[in-house]
Amino acid sequence: MGHALAIIGLGKIVRDQHLPALAGCESLTLAATVDPVAPPLPGIPHFTSTGALLDAGIVLDAAAICTPPQMRAALALPLLARGIGVFLEKPPAAGMAQAALLANAASASGATLFAAWHSRMAAGVEPARQWLAGRAIEQVTIIWREDVRQWHPGQPWIWQAGGMGVFDPGINALSILTAILPDAVMLEGAQLEVPGNCQTPIAAQLALRSANGVPIRADFDFRQEGEQTWRIRVDTDAGPLLLDNGGAVLTLPGAAPAAAPDTEYPALYRRFAELLDAGTSDFDLAPLALVADAFLLGEAVRVDDFYE
């Protein structure tokens, strides 16, 4: 049977990724769903609120919270207080203060808390981390350029305050960066290009630096038509390492590109089950801290209005 899990929020990402991943995960069993408007899944108990779920007396070991970020902390806190393990879609909270609160709540009750950075599970990421561990790193260049009209159609929230704009995909790059480098990363400065009719940036250039001084540049852009680019290049004393397609394709110096099928979400749930088994947490806030810092420290420049 495995751990009994509820999914809270039944949106597109759940139907596309979470449900297929769970179907292949022996350690977790879908025990209930919660959504105020989406229809139930066949044969799975369904509730329109977490309050109703908790009142129903269903035995739960864990919950995956896949709602928009703004409401995740309020949903997670009563679960954590009952010792129910919580899987949080990225970003794990709407802000650093909420994130700290969740960490404290999990620590107080002993419940498992998992910040699920799916891009860290891309096939090339762990091999890249291992290869870099033995190298002198000279510089890092991130190019994350995609067409927002193609990937985020009909998502006005992304342009509203808190929606993060181009950092919605960009935080995936930062989650990989902070996983593969041996040292912590700081933000030194940023330029944010904000359309006149939006609250969040459509493009951003970041200047970062690792704790031991490696310069890192990131170029995020939502206006990329034609070829889409999700690349991290790490220059080392042994030549350049390339991660392409969002971490799926790894190219080491002198070698052919190595690709593998996408198993990000199955790997996320395997990891969550391991955390539940061990009674521990994995709640790394480094990617979110860098985004918060880009807004705190960045220079905003006004650019052309954006219309979908």
Next chain:
Amino acid sequence: MGHALAIIGLGKIVRDQHLPALAGCESLTLAATVDPVAPPLPGIPHFTSTGALLDAGIVLDAAAICTPPQMRAALALPLLARGIGVFLEKPPAAGMAQAALLANAASASGATLFAAWHSRMAAGVEPARQWLAGRAIEQVTIIWREDVRQWHPGQPWIWQAGGMGVFDPGINALSILTAILPDAVMLEGAQLEVPGNCQTPIAAQLALRSANGVPIRADFDFRQEGEQTWRIRVDTDAGPLLLDNGGAVLTLPGAAPAAAPDTEYPALYRRFAELLDAGTSDFDLAPLALVADAFLLGEAVRVDDFYE
């Protein structure tokens, strides 16, 4: 003699506050100063860089870093690595990622790290915290309105990216708020009024909430002429508690206002000496996290250009 301390950055706040406070602190001895441009103090060894200070072979137990926030982490890291305790003026870092790095560095070397929130040492704050501990809190209202031309003349950095604008004083209010409430505080939303010719807000309205649901409103404004207001009002089941003058004056229900002389910086150094004696740290990032969240989640509205 007490702990040997270096002061890094000899600006106005050091001459006004740090030096008099140190002169009255038996547990700390000023052993050196560092500043690239300011003149030395009579009889105190002086250096133009921390590198030169460390090369000089002076025995140091501690350092107070009072430079602009942007460079503090880079200055603090080599000190912490050597086991030298670090006192950081507020805010303790330029961003959450730098702050996390500092915490990790102190933890790794065992050095003391102190985020010095001076407003928490205002006379009314600790009595307010104690009085509130036994009360049911209904709501909190913060009004922090001052005249930027009076308090920050000739400080263009405050309007540049990373300068935080009205959050430079506002973070003092947040440091008191997070000290006196028994529960953690989250930011739910914010409106930031940004002059067309500035990068940072001249006013901000924040909607916050404590972990157990208490609504909190904050009104920060740099455009206040005439009477200046630094007030926190906490409504409780036993009536309202008022903290005025930035925490210096406490008024409990049915009682006369209680005021005391300003001893914020002497209290900060006393606390730092205690931390050094105990070999522990006090590095609370809650006020900075709330400011970062206000920039991350807040809605910016354009207001009139500001000219000093």
